[in-house]
């Protein structure tokens with residue numbers, strides 16, 4: 056039985072996260088770091104949850120990481136129905152940040168990956 060399609064449209068304050076979106080276009084992934092206590096946030100946050108400071112800075116994340124877990128998406132969410140089956144993974148990069156990304160290559164838990172983007176999405180390429 057089919058349900059009623061729901062369309063969600065999120066509005067992201069572009070100016071606030073411009074550095075993040077511009078980074079994605081160039082293959083770079085940015086997080087935000089609290090200048091006061093050093094906490095690192097990905098996805099980037101405007102304020103620090105730990106010390107309540109709003110004094111944040113941008114940090115380019117390291118490209119190396121390890122594949123922690125993955126899932127092959129066969130039942131796609133709205134907006135992705137036309138995509139062939141794809142694999143998403145959680146990767147822990149060398150900064151200690153967990154990122155969800157689309158997988159290029161044969162995924163296996165524990166494999167080393169290189170983090171990049173396709174201009175819009177985070178991509179992890181399995182390298183060993």
Ligand SMILES: [Zn+2]
Nearest residue numbers: 089092103106
């Ligand atoms: Zn802080």
